[in-house]
Amino acid sequence: MKIFFSVPPYASLSDKTRYIETYYFLLNVRRTYVPLNERLEISLKLLSTWKKNKKELKSDDGLNAFLCVFHDFVQEKNYEEAEKYLWLAYKEKEINKKYGENAVVKNLVEFFKLRKRIEDVEEMGEEDIENDADICQKYQRIGNGLFNLKCYEVSFGYYLKALQNIIAENLYERKRILKLLVQCLERFAKSEEDYSTLFKYCDEIYEISQSLNSSDKIEIKLNRAISLTKLDICSFEDKQKTLLDIKNELNEDKLMVKYYTAFINMLKLSNGHEIEIVQMEEELKLCQSRVVDVTEPNVARDASVDQYDELKIHEILSALEEKFATKEKIETMKKKMFKKDSYGFTELHKAVKSRKLDEIQFMIEHCGFKDIIDEADAGGKTPLFHAVMNGENKIAEYLIKCGASVDICTTDKGSKDPPGRTALMEAASLGNAALVRLLLDNGANPLLKDANEKMASFYLSNKLKLCNAALKIGTCLNVSTNNN
Numbered sequence: 001m002k003i004f005f006s007v008p009p010y011a012s013l014s015d016k017t018r019y020i021e022t023y024y025f026l027l028n029v030r031r032t033y034v035p036l037n038e039r040l041e042i043s044l045k046l047l048s049t050w051k052k053n054k055k056e057l058k059s060d061d062g063l064n065a066f067l068c069v070f071h072d073f074v075q076e077k078n079y080e081e082a083e084k085y086l087w088l089a090y091k092e093k094e095i096n097k098k099y100g101e102n103a104v105v106k107n108l109v110e111f112f113k114l115r116k117r118i119e120d121v122e123e124m125g126e127e128d129i130e131n132d133a134d135i136c137q138k139y140q141r142i143g144n145g146l147f148n149l150k151c152y153e154v155s156f157g158y159y160l161k162a163l164q165n166i167i168a169e170n171l172y173e174r175k176r177i178l179k180l181l182v183q184c185l186e187r188f189a190k191s192e193e194d195y196s197t198l199f200k201y202c203d204e205i206y207e208i209s210q211s212l213n214s215s216d217k218i219e220i221k222l223n224r225a226i227s228l229t230k231l232d233i234c235s236f237e238d239k240q241k242t243l244l245d246i247k248n249e250l251n252e253d254k255l256m257v258k259y260y261t262a263f264i265n266m267l268k269l270s271n272g273h274e275i276e277i278v279q280m281e282e283e284l285k286l287c288q289s290r291v292v293d294v295t296e297p298n299v300a301r302d303a304s305v306d307q308y309d310e311l312k313i314h315e316i317l318s319a320l321e322e323k324f325a326t327k328e329k330i331e332t333m334k335k336k337m338f339k340k341d342s343y344g345f346t347e348l349h350k351a352v353k354s355r356k357l358d359e360i361q362f363m364i365e366h367c368g369f370k371d372i373i374d375e376a377d378a379g380g381k382t383p384l385f386h387a388v389m390n391g392e393n394k395i396a397e398y399l400i401k402c403g404a405s406v407d408i409c410t411t412d413k414g415s416k417d418p419p420g421r422t423a424l425m426e427a428a429s430l431g432n433a434a435l436v437r438l439l440l441d442n443g444a445n446p447l448l449k450d451a452n453e454k455m456a457s458f459y460l461s462n463k464l465k466l467c468n469a470a471l472k473i474g475t476c477l478n479v480s481t482n483n484n
Contacts, residue, residue, distance in 0.1 A: 017056040024049050024061055031068065036075055036153070036192065043068035047085075054094055063095050066104070074151045079115050086111060087324055105313065107149065112316045113308040114145035129165070136165045136173070137304040143180065152188035156201060159184060163208065175214050181205050182216050185223060195230035202227060218249050226262040236270050253290045260284040326366075333367040344378030352383045357395055364402050373404050379412030380419070388423045393434050396423075406444040420450035428460035431467065436460070 024046065031042040047065040050057050066089035073082035089095060089104045121138055129135050139162035146155035163177040182205070189198045202224035209217035225246050229239040243263050250256055264280050267273040336347050348369050351359040360383075363369035376382050381389075384404040387396040400406065410421045424444040427435035436456075440446065446456050 020056040040072035195227040199227040256287040380410040418451040424456045428456040431463040
């Protein structure tokens with residue numbers, strides 16, 4: 001179901017506010033009920049709606065929208081975009097006015113550490129993983145981080161990896177991770193109400209619990225049965241039989257509470273079960289009275305410490321500030337890539353002429369300027385040609401290394417130099433032996449001729465003659481001075 005939104009042009013200010021609030025509310029509700037893989041599009045609409053209507057909507061709505069987008073990108077394992085939107089929330093003035101910067105700092109700091117751990121694990125090869133005794137703890141730290149950010153399904157995947165990397169003899173640790181898996185699925189079911197996914201995962205970990213002979217297998221079996229009662233593909237009779245079949249296996253009051261709660265909810269969706277509901281509600285109260293606390297404690301706590309735990313908040317925020325400033329610079333530079341000034345200079349030409357090697361490296365390695373490395377200016381001169389003209393050996397060497405063509409000829413007929421001039425001819429005319437060798441070593445053709453039918457050797461010979469003449473004049477001047 002799509003939600004269409006438009007404010008009537010004749011609407012008053014209060015009516016406009018009400019329209020916008022209603023649209024935002026409906027979008028938020030719709031996001032809750034669509035499958036996980038369809039939520040991102042709605043979350044982005046939520047954020048767009050808030051940005052366009054900040055006067056009508058609250059700061060809470062903005063924070064909610066940012067966090068929705070963040071969680072949906074994490075769900076898709078697009079951690080770069082997730083971090084970006086968390087950072088944008090941190091920098092959002094409207095949110096900071098009400099909550100202060102602490103509104104998202106905790107999430108931002110924890111997610112920064114989490115990403116570092118994920119990157120560490122992803123960079124490891126299979127052989128590294130097999131030889132790493134701490135790999136289980138690394139997976140668990142990632143799982144814990146995602147769990148605490150309420151990204152339960154992604155967290156489940158890392159807990160499963162942790163379990164798979166524990167040696168078979170370590171039953172205590174395997175059972176502990178299994179308990180994390182169970183808790184992860186519990187939270188997933190409550191927050192997402194995606195019982196088909198829950199049913200699939202329960203099947204997966206039930207087999208593991210049987211192999212470990214774990215006491216958790218009864219709870220997993222109950223969760224599986226409860227998830228089945230939520231699926232429309234099963235008949236009422238099948239759902240009822242599934243729950244009844246497991247009742248005799250339940251050995252704890254807290255499990256009986258879950259059992260009766262699920263059974264009552266199922267009966268309420270079908271007519272004619274009023275007497276059964278009353279009886280079960282009495283049983284439920286009795287079980288609840290014997291349970292001190294039905295809520296599971298949060299077992300997603302970190303037992304190990306790594307280098308990222310030692311990072312200070314200000315260090316992380318500084319690193320993120322630098323990172324996103326760089327990203328913004330990259331985006332700005334990319335937009336300028338194909339723009340030229342009145343001389344036909346691109347930003348790359350300008351950086352070469354200004355002799356800024358670090359800027360040139362940034363453009364080529366991060367902004368995509370390698371695609372225009374041979375772009376010529378109005379006179380047909382490439383960035384490499386300008387580097388040679390300026391006698392910038394290091395810049396010329398770097399451009400060649402990045403794929404700059406060495407034999408592109410100039411086209412400027414109004415210049416003092418003839419058209420058809422190559423970088424090798426320019427280096428030769430300057431008498432720059434290092435550049436001449438660099439160009440020849442990288443395939444420059446010494447037999448090419450310019451519009452005056454002159455080759456690079458002619459210009460080099462000319463330069464040598466001029467140098468010899470200068471030396472003779474210098475010698476004569478010295479002799480004359482000495483005689484005087």
